[in-house]
Amino acid sequence: xxxxxxxxxxxxxxxxxxxxxxxxxxxxxxxxxxxxxxxxxxxxxxxxxxxxxxxxxxxxxxxxxxxxxxxxxxxxxxxxxxxxxxxxxxxxxxxxxxxxxxxxxxxxxxxxxxxxxxxxxxxxxxxxxxxxxxxxxxxxxxxxxxxxxxxxxxxxxxxxxxxxxxxxxxxxxxxxxxxxxxxxxxxxxxxxxxxxxxxxxxxxxxxxxxxxxxxxxxxxxxxxxxxxxxxxxxxxxxxxxxxxxxxxxxxxxxxxxxxxxxxxxxxxxxxxxxxxxxxxxxxxxxxxxxxx
Numbered sequence: 001x002x003x004x005x006x007x008x009x010x011x012x013x014x015x016x017x018x019x020x021x022x023x024x025x026x027x028x029x030x031x032x033x034x035x036x037x038x039x040x041x042x043x044x045x046x047x048x049x050x051x052x053x054x055x056x057x058x059x060x061x062x063x064x065x066x067x068x069x070x071x072x073x074x075x076x077x078x079x080x081x082x083x084x085x086x087x088x089x090x091x092x093x094x095x096x097x098x099x100x101x102x103x104x105x106x107x108x109x110x111x112x113x114x115x116x117x118x119x120x121x122x123x124x125x126x127x128x129x130x131x132x133x134x135x136x137x138x139x140x141x142x143x144x145x146x147x148x149x150x151x152x153x154x155x156x157x158x159x160x161x162x163x164x165x166x167x168x169x170x171x172x173x174x175x176x177x178x179x180x181x182x183x184x185x186x187x188x189x190x191x192x193x194x195x196x197x198x199x200x201x202x203x204x205x206x207x208x209x210x211x212x213x214x215x216x217x218x219x220x221x222x223x224x225x226x227x228x229x230x231x232x233x234x235x236x237x238x239x240x241x242x243x244x245x246x247x248x249x250x251x252x253x254x255x256x257x258x259x260x261x262x263x264x265x266x267x268x269x270x271x272x273x274x275x276x277x278x279x280x281x282x283x284x285x286x287x288x289x290x291x292x
Contacts (some may be wrong), residue, residue, distance in 0.1 A: 003145065068095050072175060076182050079232055082106065086113040093154075096168060105125040106187040115155070127151045136169075145172050147180035149187075193217055205292045 065277040072092040082104050090113065094099045101117035102112065102123065110128075115121035130144040131151045132138045137144035143154040152172060157162045 022165070065096065065167070068092060068172060069171060073178055076178055079182065079186070080110075082111050082183065082186055083113070085179065086111060089152075089175065090114045092175065093152075093172070097159070098168070098172075099155045101127065101155075103131065103151045103153075104183050105131075105149050106183060106190075109187075121131045123153060127153050143172075145169075145171065145176050149180045149183040149196065150176055150180055152176060 046252045048278065072088065075088045076085065079088055086102050086104060089102060090100060092100050097196045099115055101112070103112050103117070103124040105111075105152075110126040112119055112127065113123070115123070117127070127144065130153070131145075131146050133144075135146050137146070141155065141157050141159055145154075154172065
């Protein structure tokens with residue numbers, strides 16, 4: 001930048017660096033040392049500014065990535081199945097720019113999910129063997145992190161950037177700890193649900209058997225009683241014929257018998273209504289079982 005020699009500000013700026021002849025050696029050395037100190041201080045300020053910028057950028061990055069983890073925790077709790085949970089975790093790792101495969105374990109059940117990780121695939125085999133080798137298994141860009149109920153295989157870790165690598169490794173460890181607990185709780189919920197359904201199935205089966213027995217017994221008893229009443233009416237009619245009663249007397253007695261038979265039929269219809277009610281109860285039990 002051009003400084004006008006007649007500019008007052010320029011004169012003031014360089015006044016302290018001006019030496020008159022003859023030059024005093026000690027004064028010259030003092031001026032040089034002073035100038036070097038100023039340059040060093042300026043360089044230190046520049047370096048500190050760069051460090052501050054880097055720290056601020058890392059803080060913003062960490063804050064953003066922690067936000068991703070917090071959002072995953074919310075979705076993790078709402079996941080109702082192992083598959084839903086695996087999908088949510090894979091979507092979260094994508095936000096970190098990572099390509100991952102997962103293996104979830106619940107008792108004898110094993111779920112291999114994500115990026116070519118099907119049953120019998122190389123990824124599934126790597127996860128199965130890697131799950132027995134400690135918490136971390138590292139090889140270049142590949143990283144396996146293990147928890148009791150889940151293992152994750154990362155295929156593109158930034159191994160050339162140690163700071164970024166370490167930060168992502170910490171984030172993945174946190175995600176896996178949360179997921180591991182949810183895998184276990186989903187397994188427990190599924191077993192409780194199965195026990196509930198099993199108990200419900202037993203209750204429905206027992207209720208249906210009891211209702212069938214009651215319906216059959218009611219039907220059999222009704223048919224038997226109706227036959228007895230009809231036989232009784234026939235016997236009474238034969239007896240009355242031999243008693244040499246008047247027609248009015250016979251009709252009066254037989255009318256009473258017919259009245260009893262009609263009342264019995266009315267009661268039988270009520271029994272059928274009760275049977276239908278029991279059947280509806282049985283159907284509701286079945287529907288409850290299906291809704292499980």
